[in-house]
Amino acid sequence: MSLRVEMYRAIRRMPACVAGAYIDLNNSQLLCMLTMEDDSEHVLERFVGVAEDLFQGSNVLLIEDIFKSARGVMDDTSHYIQEMVIMNDDLVHVFIRCRRNNNHILAFLFQNRVNTISFLVNARSELIKLEAAAIADLQLKNISKLTTSA
Numbered sequence: 714m715s716l717r718v719e720m721y722r723a724i725r726r727m728p729a730c731v732a733g734a735y736i737d738l739n740n741s742q743l744l745c746m747l748t749m750e751d752d753s754e755h756v757l758e759r760f761v762g763v764a765e766d767l768f769q770g771s772n773v774l775l776i777e778d779i780f781k782s783a784r785g786v787m788d789d790t791s792h793y794i795q796e797m798v799i800m801n802d803d804l805v806h807v808f809i810r811c812r813r814n815n816n817h818i819l820a821f822l823f824q825n826r827v828n829t830i831s832f833l834v835n836a837r838s839e840l841i842k843l844e845a846a847a848i849a850d851l852q853l854k855n856i857s858k859l860t861t862s863a
Contacts, residue, residue: 716745719846723839724749724821727832731804732822735847736764739816744847748822764818767797767808791815798833800825807836811844819843 716735724730724747732748743761767773777793786793792815799806804822811817819840823832 714842714846714849716843716846716850717747719843720745720747723843727821727823727835727839729824729826729832730821730835731824734760734820735843736761736818736820737816738765738769738818741765744817744850760820764808764820768792768794768810768818796833798829805829805832807832809836809840811840811847813844813848817844817847 720733720735724733731750733745734743734747735745736742737744741761743758746758746760773794780793781788781791792810795810797806797808799808803825805825807821807823809819811819819836821832821836821839
């Protein structure tokens with residue numbers, strides 16, 4: 714299943730979800746963006762920069778190092794911060810670091826009328842399917858590049 718199809722299904726399955734995005738921090742790319750409301754598109758277009766700041770900004774990396782040090786974690790490649798939730802008057806923004814590739818971020822926008830626990834549980838439940846679809850799409854793109862360059 715393609716990432717775009719899985720994103721559409723995920724958004725439709727989650728109550729009050731109005732948009733979703735799949736972000737590659739390594740390449741500063743928005744791999745998939747889908748919105749159910751026209752006014753959400755301008756917000757999603759900024760998600761790459763926002764996700765980079767939230768998960769790779771100097772202050773966030775400093776905080777991660779402090780937490781890892783306090784807990785005796787010596788692994789320099791792991792990330793302490795896995796999820797972030799940002800709420801405003803209208804929307805709830807959920808950012809989740811992917812498990813298989815921690816440089817990929819899944820982001821959803823919800824209307825701010827949803828129970829806080831329910832949208833986080835719903836977003837987490839979609840992670841595995843979307844991450845698998847993204848990996849499959851990236852592999853297909855890599856195969857396509859190899860065959861066209863040969």
